Amino acid sequence: METIRVIYITRGIKYLAPVIAFFEIIIWLLAMEVVMSDLSNIANFFAFAFGYATGTYVGLIIEEKLSIGMVIMRIVTTEESNEEIARFLESEHYGVTAMDAKGTRGDVKMLLSLVNRADVPRITGHIQTTNPNAFFSIEDVRYVNQGVFRPKRPNAITGVFHSFIRPRKKK
Numbered sequence: 001m002e003t004i005r006v007i008y009i010t011r012g013i014k015y016l017a018p019v020i021a022f023f024e025i026i027i028w029l030l031a032m033e034v035v036m037s038d039l040s041n042i043a044n045f046f047a048f049a050f051g052y053a054t055g056t057y058v059g060l061i062i063e064e065k066l067s068i069g070m071v072i073m074r075i076v077t078t079e080e081s082n083e084e085i086a087r088f089l090e091s092e093h094y095g096v097t098a099m100d101a102k103g104t105r106g107d108v109k110m111l112l113s114l115v116n117r118a119d120v121p122r123i124t125g126h127i128q129t130t131n132p133n134a135f136f137s138i139e140d141v142r143y144v145n146q147g148v149f150r151p152k153r154p155n156a157i158t159g160v161f162h163s164f165i166r167p168r169k170k171k
Contacts, residue, residue: 001023001024001027001055002024002055002056002057002059002060002064003022003055003056003059003060003062004020004062004063004066005020005021005024007063007068008020008068009101010140011068011069011140013068031048031051034048035048037075045149054069054135058070068117069116069117069140069141069143070116070117070140071112071114071115071117071120071138071139071140071141072080072109072112072113072114072138072141073111073112073114073115073120073123073136073137073138074110074112074137074138074139075110075111075112075113075127075134075135075136076101076103076108076109076110076134076135076136077108077111077131077133077134077135078105078106078107078108078109078133079104079133081130081131081132081134082098082109082111082131082134084131085111085126085127085130085131086098086111087124088123088126088130089111089113091114091127092115092123094113094114094115095113095114096111096112096113097112097113097168098110098111099112107131114141117126117140120138124136124138139158
């Protein structure tokens with residue numbers, strides 16, 4: 001729960017983070033009551049540590065499945081494949097900004113695109129197929145004002161939460 005709560009906070013999702021925090025602290029207090037009731041029982045300490053570690057891992061897996069938010073992809077290539085990559089992103093209804101740049105090894109083309117996190121594996125797979133030597137980096141984006149974006153299709157996991165987790169537009 002803590003992992004998901006922190007991710008919601010960093011993504012600006014203000015409405016679910018406090019709800020998760022409420023249940024997270026109740027679970028923590030119940031666990032501490034068990035651990036503190038018998039400080040001589042080392043098994044309680046290990047059980048708490050194992051539960052905490054397992055919870056962190058499960059939280060990361062859940063967050064990966066939720067794929068909340070958008071990321072910015074920076075794709076740098078020296079080859080003509082940048083046109084193919086740009087066409088692919090545009091066909092997927094993503095905006096693409098292309099620019100000439102200078103790299104350490106000479107002239108390069110840089111593509112910038114904001115994409116849904118859920119689409120990253122498919123897009124990176126296409127980049128690696130089209131140009132295995134392309135350099136790309138991916139960063140989380142907290143807030144986006146305007147642009148060309150592919151609408152995110154709700155799935156079974158995220159569909160219920162979309163009305164709560166979409167950050168409101170700032171006025």
